[in-house]
Amino acid sequence: MGNFRFGKRGLLLCLGLLFNLSLAAQEFPSKVVTFTVPYPAGGGTDIVARTLGEQMAKQLGQPVVIDNKPGAGGILGTSAVAKAPADGHTVLVGLTQSVLTNRFLYAKLPYDPRKDFAFVSLIATAPLLLMVPANSPVQNLADLSRMLKASKAAASCGSWGAGSYPHLACAHMASSLKTEITHVPYKGEAVMLQDLVGGQLTFAVASLVSAKPYMDGGRLRAIAVSGDQRVSVLASVPTFAEGGMPDAEYRVTGWIALLVPIATPRVVVNRLQQVAQQAVNSPELKKRFEALGMVGVGNTPDQFRQRYAEDWPVWERLVKVSGAKLD
Incomplete structure (x- = not known):
């Protein structure tokens, strides 16, 4: 009899929990949803966040x-x-840096990205291009490898700052090829690319959106793209792996994603993910991604968490090899 009473009580508790979860899903969102962008207005992350927010608002029924x-x-x-x-009403529009690489670049963080956030969806990835001046004798990665091994510290690469992927990729390349490459940090891509055009740099890693005008003008040449697949708008540019550098350090890409506080109910997380996925597949977002050189994803929370877990050790190695610290 006692076991029966316990079972009945457990059943009632389960039914109550299911009811509350269902109610939470039905009531969400009950007010304005805020997308927190941890970067200034006007940048690529902000642009994606605003376009994504506009599309998701249509489905959520709240601004x-x-x-x-x-x-x-x-x-x-x-x-x-x-x-x-x-409660799902405050959503982080996070980048690889803010919720992954900062863990290795800073000695202390006021948050633990793996314990303080629930993963909603990976919205888009941002492959990067390895660029050389148009008049460079380097035509591919094999040429670059030979040049770097023979240069004896005469080669230089540019990045948009210490701890950025271009910096980390340059450091990994120097380490894996057992040579020296002088890292030249800039405060942005514009000046870096101008110096690359002018021959002050041997090569640089840059975003598609910033580099493409120089490519279209015949002043720079792309010889590889990061990630696991080619970029549709530059289908002739091989991946690092296709060019003979299959290291995982060249297969990672930067990304933009949605995350919420860890205790957010899973039904709310799922609702946000479903609406985000619909938005990612909208013509408006596809056009925006193409303009920014990004690739839309819109995966599930579990798929996002798996990708995050796979990326974690790769970025950890990249930062360690570079010696970058931002404290």
Whole structure:
């Protein structure tokens, strides 16, 4: 009899929980949804967030507003979301840096990306191009490898700052080829690409959106693209793996993703993911991604978490080899 009473009580508790979860899903969102962007307005992340928010608002039935909280390499805004109410109404539009590489670049963070966030969806990836001046004798990665091995520290590569993927990729290349490459950090891509055109750099890793005008003008040449697949708008440019550099360090890409506080109910997380996926497949987002040189994804929370777990050790190695620290 006692076991029966326990079972009945357990059943009632389960039914109550299911009811509450169903109610949470039906009521969400009950107010404005805030997308927190931990970077300044006007950048690529902000542009994607605004277009994504516009599309998701149509399905959610509530406005989606953008709250830019820049500062400390994305730490300020990311930390704010980690501490926000876990009801799905505050969503982080995070980058690889803010929720992954910062873990290795900073000795202390006010949040733990693996413990403080629930993963909603990977929205888009951002492959990068390895660029050389148009008049460079380097035509492919094999040529570059030979040049770097023979250069004896005469080669240089540019990046948009210490700890950025271009910096980390340059450091990994120097390590794997057992040569020296001088890293030249810039405060942005524009000046870096101008110096590359002018021959002040041997090569540089750059975003498609910034590099393509120089390619179209015949001043720069792309010899490889990061990630696992070629970019549709530059189908003739091989991946690093296709060019003879299959290291996982060249297969990772930067990404933009949605995350929420860890205690957010799974039904709310799923609702956000489903709406985000619909938005990613919309003509508006596809056009925006193409313009920014990104590839739309819109995967599930479990798929996103798996990708994150796979990326974690690769970025850890990249940062360690580079010696980059941003404290």
